[in-house]
Amino acid sequence: MSTQEQHGGGTRTERDTMGTVEVPADRYWGAQTQRSLEHFDIGRDTFVWGRAVVRGLGLLKKSAALANAELGLLPQEVAAAVVQAADEVARGELDDHFPLVVFQTGSGTQSNMNANEVVANRAIEILGGELGSKEPVHPNDHVNRSQSSNDTFPTAVHVSVALELAERLHPAVDALCAALDAKAEELGDVVKVGRTHLQDATPVTLGQEIGAWAGQLREAQEDVRHAGDRVLALAIGGTAVGTGLNSPAQFGPKVAEHLAAETGLAFRQADNLFVQLAAHDGLVAVSSALRTLAGGLMKLANDVRWLASGPRTGIGELRIPENEPGSSIMPGKVNPTQSEAMTMVVTRVFGNDATVGFAGTQGNFQLNVFTPVMAHAVLESVRLVADACRSFTAHCVLGLEADRARIAEHLEADLMLVTALAPHIGYDAAAAIAKQAHRDGSTLREAALASGAVGEADYDRWVDPEAMTRPDCPHPEAMTRPDCPHPEAMTRPD
Template identity: 90%
Template sequence: MDDEQQDGRAVRVERDTMGEVEVPADRYWGAQTQRSLEHFDIGRDTFVWGRPVVRGLGLLKKAAAQANHDLDLLPDEIADAVVQAADEVARGELDDHFPLVVFQTGSGTQSNMNTNEVVANRAVEILGGELGSKDPVHPNDHVNRSQSSNDTFPTAVHVAVALELAERLQPAVDGLVLALEAKAEEFADVVKVGRTHLQDATPVTLGQEVGAWSGQLREAWGDVRHAGDRVLQLAIGGTAVGTGLNAPADFGPTVARHLADETGLAFRQADNLFVQLAAHDGLVAVSSSLRTLAGGLMKLANDVRWLASGPRTGIGELRIPENEPGSSIMPGKVNPTQSEAMTMVVTRVFGNDATVGFAGTQGNFQLNVFTPVMAHGVLESIRLLADACRSFTEHCVVGLEADTVRIAEHLEDDLMLVTALAPHIGYDKAAAIAKQAHRDGSTLREAALASGDVTDEDYDRWVDPAAMTRPG
């Protein structure tokens, strides 16, 4: 409405309860979104970067319109237009109309109103009306009907997190675990030195070592999946403080049912809506489980780069893919860059978890007003972990090779093979043999035979590195 020019750009004048605001004429957002743009120019890290939130808001507004229609609170024509517009938001077709930053009001009110305005203006357009007129579709009276920001925004965040866990992170983790399990099978018969305290230990197989990586990640993903069940509980229907004022009693369950039908995930209205508004412990739990997963990935990445270190003067038992030149000054150098990228991602995930954990303690009375930064932290961690897992799988794990010559050399030098002698000659005599071999640089066999406590035949019978990788 009231199109004008400002700095050469066409604008229209929108109105809210505080007065007139100039809005870019080609944008669907309205007065409250424009006010947030002007008042919160902090960081420019928008929810479009983490578009799962915008998708969640679109899915929620669609489900809300369907629920309001089911409950005879929206007429057919308006409900259909709102559903169509919200669908476009969910599909990402209107992302350019969601410019707001993370650092805004802590309830997400401005992002909720951004969505209401965009959906309303697009619905107005669908019905042949004029942008900014709020006729025949009003952002508050129709799109936000039976809702407040205090229950819609945490609901949209839960939807976003649940979908990202299922669609983005789970396939990436599964792919990495399966690739590691394939390598564990490939290396099942490669016997090597075990290491504890960064010192030589009794033998393991390389397959056992790699299998431990995949096993740790499988267990960590189980924790993530369990925590993810908590975000299937939705705050919708709680409205402003958890009492459900201005929403029919059936509204929240009906919205949850529509969201479940749309996504295939088991969304439901939470048992205690006051808890869902005043605390976001579901997000805290998910973030904590992501930190555990990240810890497992840190171990994996560090073990790989230690085992691949050298290649001539380090451990050098693994060969990593040569993906790119490793140095601008040292020709031919290859670095463990996938491990380095993974470990940097882990540090960011730990930082996000610190933010989410602290923000989760800041609920006051009936509302926690740190929701946007909590959403951003969890969703960024999910995205980074998923991307890092895919990259590490494709550019590192599938190309790992065992340097069996180097592994055999290390195994031959491993003085902790002496552990196999201890049940036969006693701990003290076995320890003396290992210490003597270390002092004079002899092999374990030579020191054992020189002790007089072990014959050549005894040594061959008792010291079997492959047998030492099994119980007994």
């Protein structure tokens, strides 16, 4: 969030150990608070369900009015006014007229009626009538025609989730993966110590390590895309219990067609409307997929902060951007704050998924009455993950640097390079060399030559860290690139 966005007035210049910062002139906070505002624009609008769901309700009420007009169920003049009012709702022009909180009736009836009343009164105003008169537009008879809260609210939630995934989440994850790909390409030639069980292992390239982060996120994102397809199926037309009472058979499909035309997403009336009212498994599936994606983000964030730990007494192989001072008492300290923010987001997503998973089991007979809290949890997770990905990309990944000297130092000390000797002298002899080097504090090369099991020329030929990262690739130079034409070689050391 920019200073101008935070406050429309003037600014003053404050200074901290990292330089000058512009702070809103009428605010008591200072430079470090301002840096935090700029570097952690994550989930600032914590009540995210409101705008997203209100947008969904506006789009739905517009589409319903168009469908009812086509079916001859609304006068054209009334339909046109309802469409105009619902458009204003969808665009956010009437957000101040939607004051309700998440915790209401579990069907979302109050929010549906809030939308009906706002649209009706605004349509009355457009037509020159008196607010509150219900003439010539009635909130139930006209705006809610052919609908029930039991089918409209789940429909609006599905619309809002699908739009948030398409417009917010996927672009943010795509941008993060693209930034990781670029960083893997940039640092693809850096050979470093691999680590398993938090212990030294055989070498990898930094490009392979970073490329794995991007690969994990892309696989998880595909799960989110697949789950997201389920919320394109809409409950509209089911009315109160799924039978479609008081709704023409053509109404639901027509509404879905208008929503698809309005959004560019492939909305459709669900095949089984009873299921859409009694269960919200589409939301459960999206939440579960978001949890998997969040797990990949936890892995990424933790790997980055471990590799950047130190900088002098930790692993210290990566250098992270110095975004803000890290301590109020220790001068010059810089912390992995983007990783910390990301991992806190992940814990919140896991908590939201627990809520959604449990709420999804609470369908009784023809209706699940936990829809609002499920919507809130899913939409908050989408927003938080998207914001965190965007922030992590801008304020961490783009500025990541390799400490090549530290990496080379660690690689030189890596006793697991001995793995390259095992095919030539046997596992037991190789293990003895590694253990002797560890006991003596000598290098692996010194211990190998001292053992008499390996000659100098053989050692130098066999123990080649760069070659160990691409055991049988016919194009070894390609193995440090994300677009290696022989990626399967990385998984086949023999």
